[in-house]
Amino acid sequence: MWRLLRPDAVEVLKDERARSALRRYFAVMEKKLPARFQVCKHVAANVPLSSNTKELWRTHSEGMKEFRDILSKLDSKKLRLENLATPEISLLDLKVELARRILKSCRFCERGCQVNRAAGGKGFCGVGAVSRISSEFMHHGEEPELVPSYTLFFSGCTFKCQYCQNWDISQFPDEGVPVSPASIARLIENAAGDGARNVNFVGGEPTPNLHTILEALKLCRANIPSVWNSNMYLSVESMELLSGTQDIYLSDFKYGNDKCAERYSKVSRYLEIVVRNHRLAFRDAELIIRHLVLPNHVECCTRPVLEWIAENLGPMTRVNIMDQYRACYLADQFEEINRRLTQEEFSKALKIAEEVGLKNVIT
Numbered sequence: 615m616w617r618l619l620r621p622d623a624v625e626v627l628k629d630e631r632a633r634s635a636l637r638r639y640f641a642v643m644e645k646k647l648p649a650r651f652q653v654c655k656h657v658a659a660n661v662p663l664s665s666n667t668k669e670l671w672r673t674h675s676e677g678m679k680e681f682r683d684i685l686s687k688l689d690s691k692k693l694r695l696e697n698l699a700t701p702e703i704s705l706l707d708l709k710v711e712l713a714r715r716i717l718k719s720c721r722f723c724e725r726g727c728q729v730n731r732a733a734g735g736k737g738f739c740g741v742g743a744v745s746r747i748s749s750e751f752m753h754h755g756e757e758p759e760l761v762p763s764y765t766l767f768f769s770g771c772t773f774k775c776q777y778c779q780n781w782d783i784s785q786f787p788d789e790g791v792p793v794s795p796a797s798i799a800r801l802i803e804n805a806a807g808d809g810a811r812n813v814n815f816v817g818g819e820p821t822p823n824l825h826t827i828l829e830a831l832k833l834c835r836a837n838i839p840s841v842w843n844s845n846m847y848l849s850v851e852s853m854e855l856l857s858g859t860q861d862i863y864l865s866d867f868k869y870g871n872d873k874c875a876e877r878y879s880k881v882s883r884y885l886e887i888v889v890r891n892h893r894l895a896f897r898d899a900e901l902i903i904r905h906l907v908l909p910n911h912v913e914c915c916t917r918p919v920l921e922w923i924a925e926n927l928g929p930m931t932r933v934n935i936m937d938q939y940r941a942c943y944l945a946d947q948f949e950e951i952n953r954r955l956t957q958e959e960f961s962k963a964l965k966i967a968e969e970v971g972l973k974n975v976i977t
């Protein structure tokens with residue numbers, strides 16, 4: 615059915631630009647290579663999980679070197695996953711343990727609330743220790759290479775975007791259904807059996823649910839690419855834990871300056887953090903970057919975002935320039951964004967992409 619609804623999702627299989635930017639993702643999707651999180655399960659972490667946190671991080675760093683080595687051998691067909699032993703304690707077990715410890719003084723995102731969520735505390739995002747999802751389904755509205763995408767919408771967010779289109783999910787962390795890592799793992803396996811091209815973790819925002827997601831991946835037996843669909847306001851520790859578990863970072867690069875970020879999403883140091891995390895994500899896996907063009911923000915946000923991508927990540931970076939802005943939630947309190955985007959503004963955004971040399975744009 616989705617083939618009829620989204621013929622572009624079929625055509626993209628032959629699209630050389632999409633394939634060149636997402637080479638490994640396509641190989642995992644086509645069952646030619648293992649998903650990164652499955653590889654993580656075969657990397658030994660030679661440390662008791664009761665060790666002190668410093669020792670766990672030291673072992674994690676060694677484990678990541680080993681992970682990259684194994685991944686490169688798997689990708690060049692010098693090694694097969696089936697021939698690797700399953701260690702008693704894996705790199706993914708270690709990541710789960712470290713995430714559990716961070717939850718006790720939460721620093722999953724750069725807000726760094728340091729509340730003990732494991733003991734019932736709640737920080738800025740309002741998300742508890744038990745993750746909640748507002749919905750999960752086979753999504754047919756994502757980028758063509760992702761469709762059909764098995765998407766889990768977690769309640770709550772680390773941002774407060776005043777124009778959020780999913781505000782009923784992002785701003786109500788207590789809504790939705792509590793989910794365990796084991797139930798998520800089973801849902802992913804079923805979706806993989808039903809033909810999902812990937813599992814897509816979104817919200818709201820997946821970041822406050824990092825502990826749940828890592829544990830779900832640990833329990834998941836399906837070989838399916840994992841997509842981290844995020845505002846990219848994660849702490850460095852979270853980026854390190856994510857590293858080696860995600861096949862695609864589907865990032866949302868919203869603003870070209872801190873003033874707009876503060877005004878519309880109530881977030882500080884936006885550029886510094888989001889730029890840093892894009893660099894880390896680019897080094898770790900493959901990227902699709904989304905940029906929603908905001909009314910009256912083509913010069914202050916769209917231009918610097920697209921310039922930065924072209925200059926730092928290269929002209930073949932897969933970028934989705936989006937025109938579907940609607941004035942939702944509290945947008946009517948901001949006159950300059952209280953309307954739809956004009957055709958002129960969107961054409962200007964596309965022109966900028968061309969000017970800065972981006973050659974792999976999805977529109």
Ligand code: SF4
Pocket residue numbers: 720721722723724725726727728729736737738739740741772821822
């Ligand atoms: S994930 Fe939530 S509680 Fe944790 S640091 Fe971020 S906003 Fe604070």
